[in-house]
Amino acid sequence: MCIPMSLNNRTNTLLERKKSFTKDTVLVDEGSAFKKFFIIHSGAVKTYVTVNGIEQINGFYLPGDIVGFDSIATQKYNNSIKTLTNTITCELKYDELMELVASDAKVRDMIFKLMSQDILNYQKLILSYSQKKAEEKLAAFIYALYTRYSERGHVSLNIKLSMSRSDIANYLGLTIETVSRILTRMQELDVLSVRGKYISIKNLLALYKLAAENN
Numbered sequence: 001m002c003i004p005m006s007l008n009n010r011t012n013t014l015l016e017r018k019k020s021f022t023k024d025t026v027l028v029d030e031g032s033a034f035k036k037f038f039i040i041h042s043g044a045v046k047t048y049v050t051v052n053g054i055e056q057i058n059g060f061y062l063p064g065d066i067v068g069f070d071s072i073a074t075q076k077y078n079n080s081i082k083t084l085t086n087t088i089t090c091e092l093k094y095d096e097l098m099e100l101v102a103s104d105a106k107v108r109d110m111i112f113k114l115m116s117q118d119i120l121n122y123q124k125l126i127l128s129y130s131q132k133k134a135e136e137k138l139a140a141f142i143y144a145l146y147t148r149y150s151e152r153g154h155v156s157l158n159i160k161l162s163m164s165r166s167d168i169a170n171y172l173g174l175t176i177e178t179v180s181r182i183l184t185r186m187q188e189l190d191v192l193s194v195r196g197k198y199i200s201i202k203n204l205l206a207l208y209k210l211a212a213e214n215n
Contacts, residue, residue, distance in 0.1 A: 020088050027081040027089070034071035036091045040064065043087025044162035047079035057171040059121065060084070060163055064152050066092075069115050084162040137172045138182045140211035142192070146201060157201040 018041055021027065027038060030049055038045070040063050047059040047067065058079060061067050070078050072094065092100075101108040121144075132140065145159055161168075169179045186192040191207050193200040201207055 018088050018090055021083045021086070023083055023085050023087075025083045025087075027083065028077045030077060030080040032077050034068065034075045034077055034094075036093050037066050037068040037097060038081065039066050039090040039092060041088040041090055044084040045081050045087060045089075046084055046163065046167060047081050049079055055170065057167055059118075060167075060171070062148055062152070062162070064114075066111070066114050069118055084167070134172075134174055134178050135182050135185070136210060137174065138168070138179060139186070139191075139207055141168065141172060142199060142201070143207050143211040146204070146207075157204065159199045159201070161197045161199060 040061050042063055045061050046057050048055045048057045067081055101111055165176050165179050169176045183194050187194055191203045193202055
């Protein structure tokens with residue numbers, strides 16, 4: 001199931017409506033009418049806006065995340081949503097989500113936690129752009145991924161990146177060359193070990209301290 005908090009048959013039925021998408025599938029286009037939320041069951045997606053023909057990524061969503069909260073106010077998708085890998089989603093209409101919130105306190109608490117996390121992630125992104133140096137930005141990004149996976153029960157210092165270095169650079173406002181250079185530097189400092197999309201955190205405390213600079 002997409003949301004492990006579900007406790008009754010009605011919730012189970014709603015959340016077992018899964019759809020599979022291949023990598024690089026656009027689920028919705030920016031500006032289209034809001035119809036449903038996407039709950040990530042497996043895989044990952046990114047959200048982005050297009051400015052003067054250039055893509056600007058503003059979010060990455062992992063299993064358990066709900067995409068589309070920002071559409072409630074405008075009744076349209078404010079971002080395009082695209083799969084980063086082969087991805088399975090559950091789709092939930094606004095009224096259905098509200099019914100779950102009203103009928104199940106655990107689901108309600110989880111939804112508000114996810115909404116709060118969405119806001120916090122955006123605030124951290126703005127802080128990262130305005131105050132952090134390049135090395136601190138990337139350290140904060142990797143530490144945040146570690147934390148998000150840990151919260152989902154994947155308590156491991158080994159992370160497989162769903163997103164490309166190009167996507168990471170776009171999200172953090174850096175160049176690909178800068179991202180690669182910083183990853184090399186972190187390996188030299190024995191903070192990380194990097195092999196393609198696989199990152200092994202060798203010194204979690206050092207990564208945290210670097211990520212926490214200017215906080």
